[in-house]
Amino acid sequence: MILSFENVSFDYNGHSILKEISFLMDTGEFLYLIGPSGAGKTTVLKLIYMDLKPKTGVVSIGEFNSQFMKEKYIPMLRRKLGIIFQDFRLLSDRTIEENLAFVLHSVNSPKKEVKRKIFNALSLVGLSHRRNSYPNELSGGEQQRVVIARAIINDPILILADEPTGNLDPVTSKQIMEILRDINARGTAVLVATHNYDLVKKFPARILKLQNEKILPADINEL
Ligand SMILES: Nc1ncnc2c1ncn2[C@@H]1O[C@H](COP(=O)(O)OP(=O)(O)OP(=O)(O)O)[C@@H](O)[C@H]1O
Ligand SMILES: [Mg+2]
Structure with a gap:
């Protein structure tokens, strides 16, 4: 297991985004995080690279744990992650x-x-x-x-990709997804946050859906 959320809640100044969400991600897994704009996908990624701290609950990435994490170790965590930001x-x-x-x-x-x-x-x-x-x-x-x-480039244990095909045409988007899939095939875990459901259908993998402050497994046929 590379990643776990245990009963994680988060709010921005009292505005609740996540309510006691829990999920696991396996070592080497390819996982989608989907949900409408504003649902909290980027927020989940920020909790993973510890730009944000959960209000309650625990986020664990490899040997790092949000409960016991000291500020000075955050760069060590980030060096083990490959982060693909929504803006480049x-x-x-x-x-x-x-x-x-x-x-x-x-x-x-x-x-x-x-x-x-x-x-x-x-x-x-x-x-x-x-x-x-x-x-x-x-x-x-x-x-x-x-x-x-x-x-x-730093051989990450986990790649976090936030809307990696955001402003790209369908052909280029497909190329980007193929690259991410190839990286995953070499053994790196990849978490893709997206609302591009067409791509999810073209490159099937396990899907988690964020909606109404909750996270639930989603079926590809329901997208
Ligand atoms: N720093 C912040 N302060 C206050 N509210 C914020 C902050 N960042 C995000 N939000 C709000 O939290 C909610 C979730 O934002 P988030 O960026 O996680 O959504 P998202 O699912 O990534 O959306 P998108 O698909 O548009 O990228 C939104 O309503 C957003 O306005
Ligand atoms: Mg986002």
Whole structure:
């Protein structure tokens, strides 16, 4: 098991978003988190990377636990996660290669090793030839692929993808999903938050649905 929510409740200033939700995610699993806009998908992801703390209940990720987590260990947790944000958050004044080097914690690694890791991650998303470009020279779909490369470069135990196909056309969306599925096939757990139900149908996996402050298993045929 890689992730567990046990009776987790959360509210923003008294406005309740999650009410005693519980679920588990297996090591190496591909899991969807669906639900309408505003249901709390991004909030769930923030609880996982501990940008937010549950009001009650416990979130566990690998050996990390929200109850006993100290602020100073949060960077250690984040280094084990690959986070694909709803907005890309690429550094616009750095090239693609520099953006990836930035998250590699490469101060002590040999230059050759850093280059190799960046090349491997970019190759996986088909963009090694664009490593010297700047983010604004890439299309939305290409930037999304860079964000995926950035998320996998530290060999995470879990990838959190927040609406990874948000503003992309159907063909590019399919490519992005294929990349995530390939990463999962290599053994990395992937959690995708989305309201794109067409994609969920094209790439079936277990589905959890957030609605009315609750989280429930959903059937693909009911989408
Ligand atoms: N920092 C905040 N302060 C107050 N309310 C917030 C904050 N962040 C989110 N909310 C509210 O909490 C609810 C859940 O937000 P969240 O971003 O988790 O939804 P979501 O399911 O990810 O939606 P979307 O599909 O649009 O991304 C929304 O009603 C939102 O307005
Ligand atoms: Mg969201």
